[in-house]
Amino acid sequence: MLAVRDGDLTQLGPLFERHHVALFDFLSRMTGDRAAAEDLVQDVFLRVLKYRSTYRDGGCFETWLFRIARNLRADYFRRRPAAAALPDDVLDRPDGFAGPAHQLELARNHARLRKALALLRDDQRELIVLARFRTMKHEQIAEILGVDVGVVRVRLHRAIRELRDVFVRLPDERSLWNVQKSTSGLPTT
Amino acid sequence: MECAEVHERLADHLAGTLAPPVAAAFEAHVRGCASCARERGSLGAVWQMLGTLPADVPDxxxxxxxxxxxxxxxxxxxxxxxxxxxxxxxxxxxxxxxxxxxxxxxxxxxxxxxxxxxxxxxxxxxxxxxxxxxxxxxxxxxxxxxxxxxxxxxxxRPVRGGWPWVQVAAAAVLLASGVWMGRQVAAPARPDAEMAALRQELRETRELVTLSLLQQQSASERLKGVGWTDRLDEPGDAVVSALLDTLVRDPNVNVRLAAVDALARFGDRAPVRQGAVDALARQTSPLVQLAMIDFVVEVDARTAVPVLRRLSQDPALDASVRERAAWGLERLG
Missing domain, CATH: 1.20.58 (Methane Monooxygenase Hydroxylase; Chain G, domain 1)
Known part of the structure; x- marks a missing residue:
């Protein structure tokens, strides 16, 4: 990044290659919308280009990158109606499972877990995504969020607890499906 | 270590970043405190499950x-x-x-x-x-x-960014509907041929909208596309083929389930019955497999017997799928 900052813009490509997958995963999980996540990844790197001169020596590039990503993501949510913060089809993921009962159970739990994540407050979901999916250290998360590391620990604990509570309150996909089938007069299993 | 500190350290414990002496104190407390043990157990289970969610991979x-x-x-x-x-x-x-x-x-x-x-x-x-x-x-x-x-x-191609295209098609449906209704109410009787042509035009436009929606990126839109088939009295082969294609290839289980229900209307068509049997053989989702077993039994698709037999005997499948397949075999056999 230092090279980019100092004018070697050819180094933007390697930066993109190194970070775009992680960035996309973060933004896709935060927005629940792959198309929006792609747009935001593009916007993040354009901002890197635009604000390259503000990058500080010794700073962690990933932290700087995710700060930009959070700001853009916040703008994205501001432009959308509050009720549509996440799309209805947040469960849109290939299920692609087959086989034994434990895999079926796992797939059901994944669907519930995604739904539960989508129902969390934005800041809680963000903490979980950074800590669990991006496996960032609490210190790095604290730097991205601009808070003390102790605050991250406490908020993360609350976020996981909230996720658990939402998760156990949600009915699983199978029981929902059976309700639909029984009300439509089709045989249930 | 007290309960409050255990809660404060729980996130670090889950992330595996506790320093060894702190981790030892943490474990010692949890062993002797049922409340903290429960908290650690339930949050740990959620944390583990989060780790099994697949990553969102970009194109x-x-x-x-x-x-x-x-x-x-x-x-x-x-x-x-x-x-x-x-x-x-x-x-x-x-x-x-x-x-x-x-x-x-x-x-x-x-x-x-x-x-x-x-x-x-x-x-x-x-x-x-x-x-x-x-x-x-x-x-x-x-x-x-x-x-x-x-x-x-x-x-x-129709894409999410291609909404104007869909909107034009939807507007055409409304326009054709308006023209048709207006002529029905106000105009003198038209020759049957003209009315038939208008109906045909309306049907074709609806089919166009349906096919377009079925190609959208959003599962909600594709679900709408499946729902639009209800508005078609006698959908053409293109729509039925698109539904069968959705049944086999759509990545979203809810869309595939909706396609099963939509195809039930056309169960009297031999290509639909055969298409459903072929799709059943290729399904990987237990939920869709169960729905499709019901479907092939309902439409009396006798050609499904070999597929049902295979499903009923496949130990790798979910037990409920095997049982339902055996039930289907009895009904069709």
């Missing part, structure tokens, strides 16, 4: 091409602002990235003979929120203007 080739386009546009703006050095520095990598993607796209086009495979790429294409889109930019960045991120034929 890197398309993102790369979009970046090339966006960076080129930014480069042009730099040049416009008089920053020629930065502009020149941007152009070479843009050319490289573009060339790389263009070659890849050409190779993919050669490989991509399946219409559905190309539909997948169009589904993923979408405008979203960015102001910078892959499009012909105002100023060419090289002697040969590159084909940024647009595969041949993309423009003709």
């Amino acid at each position: 890197s080739a398309r993102l790369r091409a979009r970046m090339a386009q966006a960076v080129a546009a930014a480069g042009n703006r730099l040049a416009d602002d008089g920053d020629d050095e930065a502009h020149d520095a941007l152009i070479d990598p843009v050319r490289d990235v573009t060339r790389e993607f263009t070659d890849e796209a050409d190779a993919a086009a050669d490989r991509d003979v399946s219409p559905r495979a190309s539909d997948d790429s169009s589904r993923r294409a979408g405008p979203g929120v960015s102001a910078v889109r892959p499009q012909a930019h105002a100023r060419p960045v090289s002697a040969t203007p590159p084909r940024f991120g647009v595969r041949s034929g993309d423009a003709a």
Whole structure:
């Protein structure tokens, strides 16, 4: 990044290659919308280009990158109606499972877990995504969020607890499906 | 260590970042405290499950091409602002990235003979929120203007960004409906042939909207597309084929389940029955397998017997699928 900052813009490509997958995963999980996540990844790197001169020596590039990503993501949510913060089809993921009962159970739990994540407050979901999916250290998360590391620990604990509570309150996909089938007069299993 | 500190350290414990002496104190407390043990157990289970969720993986080739386009546009703006050095520095990598993607796209086009495979790429294409889109930019960045991120034929395909196309089709439905109703109410009786032509036009437009919705990126829109088939009294083969295709290939289990229900109306058509049997053999989702077993039994698809037999005996399948397949065999056998 230092090279980019100092004018070697050819180094933007390697930066993109190194970070775009992680960035996309973060933004896709935060927005629940792959198309929006792609747009935001593009916007993040354009901002890197635009604000390259503000990058500080010794700073962690990933932290700087995710700060930009959070700001853009916040703008994205501001432009959308509050009720549509996440799309209805947040469960849109290939299920692609087959086989034994434990895999079926796992797939059901994944669907519930995604739904539960989508129902969390934005800041809680963000903490979980950074800590669990991006496996960032609490210190790095604290730097991205601009808070003390102790605050991250406490908020993360609350976020996981909230996720658990939402998760156990949600009915699983199978029981929902059976309700639909029984009300439509089709045989249930 | 007290309960409050255990709670404070729980996130570190889950992340595995507790220092050894602290971890030992943590464990010692949890062993003797049922409340903290429960908290650790339940949150630990959620944490573990989070770790099994698959990552969201981007379409890197398309993102790369979009970046090339966006960076080129930014480069042009730099040049416009008089920053020629930065502009020149941007152009070479843009050319490289573009060339790389263009070659890849050409190779993919050669490989991509399946219409559905190309539909997948169009589904993923979408405008979203960015102001910078892959499009012909105002100023060419090289002697040969590159084909940024647009595969041949993309423009003709329905994509999320292709909403105007869907809207035009929907507007055409409304217009045709209005014309038809207006003529029914106010105009003198028309010859049967003209009325039949209008009805045909209305039906074809509805089919067009349905087919377009079934190709959208969003599962909600594809669900709407499946729902639109209810408005078609006698849908043509294209719509039925699209529903069967959805049943086999749609990545969303809810859309596939809706397609099963929609196809139930056409169970008297032999191609639908055979298509459902073929789709059942290829399903991997237990939920859809169960729905389709019910479907083939309901439409009395005798050709499903070998598939049901295989499903009922496959130890790798979910037990409920095997049981339902055995039930279906009894009904059809």
